[in-house]
Amino acid sequence: MFRFLIGRLFQGMLVLLALYTITFFLAKAMPGEPFTSEKNVSAETKANIRKLYGLDQPLWKQYFVYPKNIITEGSFGISTSKGRPVGDIILQSFPNSLLLGLCSLAFAIAIGVPIGVLSAVRKNSWVDWTCMAIAMIGICVPSFTIGPLLQIYAAAHIPGLKVAGWGNLQDVLLPAFTLGLVSAAYLARLTRGGILEVLSQDFVRTARAKGVSPTKVILKHTLRGGLLPAVAYLGPAFAALISGSFIVETIFQVPGMGQHFVNAATTRDEFLLLGLSLFFGFLIVVMNLLADLLTGFLDPRVRLAGETE
Amino acid sequence: MSLLDVKNLKTYFHTRAGTTRAVDDVSFSIDKKEIVGVVGESGSGKSVTCHSMLGLLPQPPAKVEGGSVTFDGQELIGLPTSLLRAIRGKRISMVFQDPMSCLNPYLRIIDQVAEPILIHENASLEQAESRAIEMMKKVGIRDAEQRAHSYPHEFSGGMRQRVMIAMSLVTNPDLLLADEPTTALDVTVQARILEILRELRDDLGVAVLFVTHDLGVVANIADRVVVMYKGKIVEQGTVCDIFQNPSHPYVKGLLACRPSLDTKYRILPTVDDFLKTEDQADGSTTLGERPDAMERLAKLQEEEILDDPVEKPLETLLEVNDLGVHFHSGGGFLGKPPETVIAVDKVNLTIPKGKTLGLVGESGCGKTTLGRAILRLQQTCRGSVQYDGRELIGLTQADMLEYRKRMQIIFQDPYASLNPRQTIEQTLIEPLLVHKIGANRGQRRDRVVSLLEEVGLGAEFLLRYPHEFSGGQRQRISVARALAVEPEFVVCDECVSAMDVSVQAQVLNLLRELQGKRNLTYLFISHDLSVVKFMSDDIAVMKQGRIEEFGKANEVYENPQSDYTRELLEAVPRADF
């Protein structure tokens, strides 16, 4: 276990390093200066930042300055477009994204898994076909079509729901639903596939030969193995959900991280881009690790790499 | 009254391709405490019979079309599932073939063994668990208390089958349906499982329906035998009757075509020597006896092996010295700690020209690895392989090409050993192209046709794909491919293990015939001692990578020197009365 964690920690660092390297050079390759379009940053600040991050130094030196500042000062740099520290921006927007992400995840699991199980149990019946058709709609109709539709129909007719905005607790409902729909659809398909795979295995026949009831066959003998594909999908999906969705935050004007990210990419805000990318990467690494641990917990055959036999 | 009465049971499979009569009018019965063996080859309907009784077949496509199954006075066919569930696992239990896949990998052993008690009896969890552990001890699982809390993957195949048996007997059922329970196991493990089953029958008074393809096993364990063929029962009776005085031609054929440790034929009789099948207009088949069956058999008997009185000095074709193969795993950066498994450990062997060396051993003993290492399909780490006086280890790929032509291999699984995307013609022409045999397309094609004919197939199969053939036919094609390059030496790696005995006899005969015609030298690898005995002049017994015993076939079988060989020989189920 310890060996496994150390190994994964190391691997995670590698991922972050690779991500940093790629983002750094891509950001540097963007033409133009970070400040060209900015007016709300004083010339003095610009000069300070330049010096602080060695923007006047050769490229390879700049490459090391940013990580050094993170480690020694805990500083992710200053957003050139907002004129505020990147760390502050993340801290401010992340809770919003986290709330949205958790709600949509809860929704996705609550809808997707039961639908997948139902579909698998009633394989090739109209129930199955309906469920899978709905799941297909969830996958094929983009959130930027569903979102606006919800805005004009749901928000207009259901009291308490707003077209857009972020302030009350119920404001999270529409964006969470929109965001969770795709994940729910994928979860339903993966759960169905996983359960069917397990149901076709010999030990299910053994259980039936023992006189286990159909409900218990599913709950006790099948669900654990059948959920494995869904769990593997959930790790990265969870990270993507709680790090905010670019689309849904734009549509519903949620002050989350996704918006900042798009802004950073369009305004060439180098440090914001780097900081957010690293933060995303960090979330993914952590969530993948959690998914692996959960898989190990669900499936006793999986020995976490690094453990001795 | 018997415990179980099956009358005119009919189970059909309805698929798009048509209806298959998997079980067609089957009747038999089992008494209390009786062990009845149901024998048949694949597709004979023996397992389907078993599954039909408890309603365990997937419906559709399967459907019980008629007949009755009466268990202790109660009709099972048509019984609502809820009532049937009360019988399953409580009064009638089942044990399945593959202990690897039949236990739930996600649940602890104890949860699975205790489950039938918790379902069927009003017992507390502690009671159920202590009874489960008691039963596990009874089937010979040592340290049952501790091991009960581990998961199936931590058990060996034989141990898992014991767990299965414990699980099925923990509720004290009246009848145990055992569906090929020992087929996936090594022969020594099989012997122990059979022993346990016999003991438990006496201890617990449970009746057993034992389904198997292995006549030896049936002779060993059953009181009565039911022989099935293509969905029908062709003969039933006591073990003695069936084995000593079979009346049906199929049963006669089945008994004769199976090589036993005492077989003296040079060519095995086949089922076709006895049985004449005629397809009727309505799609059914009638079975009849060949009128000339006795003559055919007598002719075979004439060809009985006569020991050569004069031992000619033999020319050595292959010599293996001090050969070793090690597998390394792990050792990656931050991965598993490195491990070395010694698969082949300092092996010495010689094979004379034109003879057969049989290599026997249980699964995992390294016999396949040894065969592959000799052909240089496997990296070796020490020792030498001399073929016809030339050292093969260390030859470059270009130099090895000549020997690729002279040494060939036939694999176990005829389904995996042919490229599914190539026609038979492409498969057989490719070696000719690579080794530049035959001057033009026409010549090569003629050669391919004659090869096919040599293995008993015709030119009409040339443009077919492998999936359109049966297992036996595919193996013939594999043989033809190996022979395409005119080799002198062929490694047969478990090449009949996946086959029914009747098909096995045909393929063995083919190999024998080809050996005579082409003066081939075989390395015959198998886990089946009877088959090896039939095929081989010399025998090597392998265990954990080492050769335990090496000598003349007759001498090894009649007077085994090592304990392990003796144990193996004793474990072979015999059908002698």
Next chain:
Amino acid sequence: MTDKMSSIPQGSSLWKDARARMAKNRFAMGGLWVIGIMFSLCFVFAWFCPDPNKINLVNKFASSSEEHWFGTDALGRDLFARILYGGQVSILVGLIATAVSVAIGIVYGAVSGFVGGKTDAFMMRIVDTLLAIPFLVLVIVLQATLSDWSGEATKWIVESFGWDKEFTARLTNVVPLFFALGLLGWLTLSRIVRAQVMSIKEREFVEAAVALGYGKTRILFRHVIPNVLGPTVVYSTLTVPGFIMYEAILSFLGLGVESPNSSWGVLIKEGANFLETEIQLLLLPGLFFSLTLFSLNFLGDGLRDALDVKASKD
């Protein structure tokens, strides 16, 4: 001899069997039809449509008429024509990005699986690392970088080759998208191909080929690759809708296709602006978009069943 040969019954290959199974799958065949119709609409019928970029402010938000089947948008442009031209871009992005990622994925995966050993371990470590990087983040960064060059690229092409300026600008706007998606989309495919190659390599017919002295190239091309094509085809088909979706997301965020080009993502984005009054501007492009994705997914699922490919965990 020839006479005799011609009478030999032709066997049925696995591909032929798969085609027969496919033909029985109504969903997949329906999908195929819709894709065919969509394709001919966007790439053939579109030539006969009015100019999608002709602005006519007098006739904005027109409703359906003989002249404008789907009416017009906020600038009086013909919506039907814009949807078809937008479809060209969306479908091309899907196909070309898939082609790029398939080309890289197959070669990378096949080499990794076939060579094996340390090379394989190293190559897969790289893929693992890249896979752990959030895809959309990278696409956005890469796309932002690439598209920034497109202005200069346009200037350069127009100056040195004398191409039409408007056409070049459109081209340089779209081409980075192909590569941004394609260059990053090959990771999963390479893993699938590698896993397939590894399992085929263990099959006995490959060992038989080694024992018969066949060369490495022959084994790779005649025995391994034909047997990994099935899963590759299936996965590639299922990749196309994914790329079309990514294009739409990027365009919606203003990072993908830009005016005067249009794509389904651009149209949906424009339509969302007039949601309350002119909902057809959102719904119609959305319908075309979803219908195409539906069909591609059904086709892919059908292919998977027909070719008997085990569900891959991607």
